[in-house]
Amino acid sequence: MTLRELIGSFWPGRREKNTPRPTTRGPVTHVVILDGTMSSLRDKHETNAGITFKLLRAAGPRAGLSVHYEPGIQWRDWRSTGDVVAGRGINRQIRRAYGFLASRYRPGDRIYLIGYSRGAYAVRSLAGCIDTVGLLKRNHATVRAIEQAWRHYRAGGQSQAALRFRLAYCLNDVRIEAVGCWDTVKSLGVRLPVLWKFMNDAHAFHNHHLGAAVKNGFHALALDETRLAYEPVLWQSREGWPGERLEQVWFRGSHGDVGGHITPYLRARPLANIPLVWMLGRLADCGLPLPEGWAAAFPQDVNAPSIGRFMGWGKLFLSRRSRIIMEDPSESYHPTARPDAPLMAAPNSGGPGPSVEKQRETGESGASAR
Numbered sequence: 001m002t003l004r005e006l007i008g009s010f011w012p013g014r015r016e017k018n019t020p021r022p023t024t025r026g027p028v029t030h031v032v033i034l035d036g037t038m039s040s041l042r043d044k045h046e047t048n049a050g051i052t053f054k055l056l057r058a059a060g061p062r063a064g065l066s067v068h069y070e071p072g073i074q075w076r077d078w079r080s081t082g083d084v085v086a087g088r089g090i091n092r093q094i095r096r097a098y099g100f101l102a103s104r105y106r107p108g109d110r111i112y113l114i115g116y117s118r119g120a121y122a123v124r125s126l127a128g129c130i131d132t133v134g135l136l137k138r139n140h141a142t143v144r145a146i147e148q149a150w151r152h153y154r155a156g157g158q159s160q161a162a163l164r165f166r167l168a169y170c171l172n173d174v175r176i177e178a179v180g181c182w183d184t185v186k187s188l189g190v191r192l193p194v195l196w197k198f199m200n201d202a203h204a205f206h207n208h209h210l211g212a213a214v215k216n217g218f219h220a221l222a223l224d225e226t227r228l229a230y231e232p233v234l235w236q237s238r239e240g241w242p243g244e245r246l247e248q249v250w251f252r253g254s255h256g257d258v259g260g261h262i263t264p265y266l267r268a269r270p271l272a273n274i275p276l277v278w279m280l281g282r283l284a285d286c287g288l289p290l291p292e293g294w295a296a297a298f299p300q301d302v303n304a305p306s307i308g309r310f311m312g313w314g315k316l317f318l319s320r321r322s323r324i325i326m327e328d329p330s331e332s333y334h335p336t337a338r339p340d341a342p343l344m345a346a347p348n349s350g351g352p353g354p355s356v357e358k359q360r361e362t363g364e365s366g367a368s369a370r
Helices: 003-010 048-059 078-086 090-104 118-133 143-154 160-169 255-259 266-285 312-316 356-362
Strands: 029-034 065-070 110-116 178-182 216-222 245-251 331-333
Touching: 029 048, 029 090, 029 118, 048 065, 048 110, 048 255, 048 266, 065 090, 090 118, 090 143, 110 118, 110 266, 118 143, 118 160, 118 178, 143 160, 178 266, 216 255, 216 266, 245 266, 255 266
Parallel strands: 029 065, 029 110, 110 178, 178 216, 216 245, 245 331
Antiparallel strands: none
């Protein structure tokens, strides 16, 4: 039985997509993309993570790319409501991505991890697992060994058993070229109004620092989001981190704008393209191969309307406050989001929320610095 069959039997209901293995054997670029809850790859419905997957998939295996994409939890019927609300499945998602890398990686290859929302939380945890335990060698990448590596990671990876496991079965010098995140939120799922406050967070073992295995970290954040259920999880800088760049940049718009999760309000796409192009540019600077002239496909407009925070379920989120910004040295404004930059256009007229201009007048939006 192949590793794919083993994983399929152990973790049913998988929806991830893997590109074929590269046709030529040289250094391979492995990319893991984990999307947000209720994401889709339907044309014009993709998040920024989904667009990135399609952009890389189009390059094909001839470009030396090996890509793993998985959407977030999907609402299929009422039986899946608990999974969506509680965010159950994130640990299985991380283990699947870990297994993908372990089964394909060879020394000399490069790794990039990309995620949106809850998927961003997942790729950060995946980076932490590789940093803490190492990456299983290909010949040891069995379901049982993946489970074992995960248990050691959850326990902190400092026990004698964990150290023996790492030395015996794992590659210990794996570097991650970059981790790119759009507006990371905690591991809970949709976080429905009121109910999100009562959901247990079973993922407290994940830390908020970039590990030594990560060379670069890029985080796009939503300046105008106010729903407490979408409170962001920023990286915390620490002295002695051996990486090269850590950038956490604030963009205009809500959680959906920054992550490109704007269906059905597609007029917001030019606004969502701003953090998309910024992120892809940063990843390209770190060596991620992108098609020539890729940026021209994503027109940007800071004056495009925002999807806002009141569309659909959004209007039912009663707990709100401005985000706290500029607490970490790695934080900055994108040029289009600086306080002295021209204000963006009002959010969609179909939502009951006030315009961004009005929100800033009343203090309901616009993050505050400490």
